[in-house]
Amino acid sequence: MEDTLVPIVVVGILFIGLPWLIFHYVTQWKKNGGLTAEDERLLDDMHDMARRLDERLVTLERILDSQDPAWKPRTMTERARDEDWRRDN
Amino acid sequence: MSARRTKFYLDKRNRKWLGVCAGIADYTGVDVTLVRVGTVLLTMIGGFPWTIIAYLMVNWLADDKPGEFYDSSREEQKFWQTVRARPGASVRDVRAKFRDIDRRIADIEAHVTTHNSSLAREIDSLR
Numbered sequence: 622m623e624d625t626l627v628p629i630v631v632v633g634i635l636f637i638g639l640p641w642l643i644f645h646y647v648t649q650w651k652k653n654g655g656l657t658a659e660d661e662r663l664l665d666d667m668h669d670m671a672r673r674l675d676e677r678l679v680t681l682e683r684i685l686d687s688q689d690p691a692w693k694p695r696t697m698t699e700r701a702r703d704e705d706w707r708r709d710n
Numbered sequence: 711m712s713a714r715r716t717k718f719y720l721d722k723r724n725r726k727w728l729g730v731c732a733g734i735a736d737y738t739g740v741d742v743t744l745v746r747v748g749t750v751l752l753t754m755i756g757g758f759p760w761t762i763i764a765y766l767m768v769n770w771l772a773d774d775k776p777g778e779f780y781d782s783s784r785e786e787q788k789f790w791q792t793v794r795a796r797p798g799a800s801v802r803d804v805r806a807k808f809r810d811i812d813r814r815i816a817d818i819e820a821h822v823t824t825h826n827s828s829l830a831r832e833i834d835s836l837r
Binding site: 656658660661664665667668671672674675678681682685689692 | 714715716785786789793797800801804807808810811814815818821
């Protein structure tokens with residue numbers, strides 16, 4: 622009884638379970654990594670643009686800091702109020 | 711066909727032998743020493759011919775890293791490593807960056823257009 626059951630289970634695991642497991646992960650990986658060349662280029666552009674805009678903003682903020690050191694705290698409270706408003710509405 | 715950012719490449723400039731471990735480290739963001747030690751350990755605890763066969767297979771199948779990717783900044787490398795692992799998360803990340811930029815521009819705009827700006831004060835003082 623056991624002599625026939627063990628090979629069946631082993632063969633089942635080896636030839637059905639294992640490929641199923643591998644294909645399961647392959648499909649999952651394909652689903653997650655579905656970024657076409659076009660998407661990739663767009664993302665690259667966006668990331669680069671965000672970085673450049675960020676740099677410009679840092680420059681602008683530094684200029685404003687030197688011109689009028691009082692500007693930051695006021696906008697901070699305003700920003701908090703703005704966010705509260707956004708959350709409430 | 712331009713070079714892809716999400717493809718696996720051999721890192722021939724940071725190689726010890728053929729650049730497979732350096733390529734894996736560059737692709738995943740795992741420390742390169744850790745990858746090499748892991749490979750050697752795996753070979754020693756019983757993977758003997760297979761790790762080397764896999765290494766040579768990867769070396770034969772994968773392309774070398776294109777030259778223009780070598781001079782990308784550390785921040786850029788990290789960004790593409792998260793893109794490879796979780797593309798959706800990195801797209802959301804970029805959107806969050808744009809939101810932050812939008813908020814800061816709004817702050818600057820509010821400051822520049824507000825009546826308390828230094829320009830308005832100077833005009834007031836001239837009267």
